[in-house]
Amino acid sequence: MQWTIAGCIALALALGSAEPASAINLVTNGGFETGDFTGWTLSGNTFFTLVDCGTIVVAPHTGECAAALGAIGSDNS
Numbered sequence: 818m819q820w821t822i823a824g825c826i827a828l829a830l831a832l833g834s835a836e837p838a839s840a841i842n843l844v845t846n847g848g849f850e851t852g853d854f855t856g857w858t859l860s861g862n863t864f865f866t867l868v869d870c871g872t873i874v875v876a877p878h879t880g881e882c883a884a885a886l887g888a889i890g891s892d893n894s
Contacts, residue, residue, distance in 0.1 A: 849882040861893035 845856030849868045859866060865887040869875035877883035886893065 848877070848880045849884045850880050852882055854884075859893070862888040862891040863893055865889055866893060 846854070851868075852870050853868050865885060867873075867875075867885050868882055869885060870882040871877075873885075875883040875885045
């Protein structure tokens with residue numbers, strides 16, 4: 818197969834404009850990166866339920882923020 822300059826340019830433009838493969842977020846604010854529970858509904862004992870962005874002791878798996886979901890003495894959801 819012989820490529821022309823115009824064909825190479827067209828291919829490069831098509832490949833350059835393609836979206837990179839990435840993960841799809843199935844949960845709104847799944848990483849708690851808004852710094853709060855936006856997109857989540859809390860109920861029950863929410864006394865020690867918080868989002869921490871590096872100010873307390875909760876270490877995030879990825880990103881900057883993590884949630885502490887620690888009902889003490891009763892259930893939460």
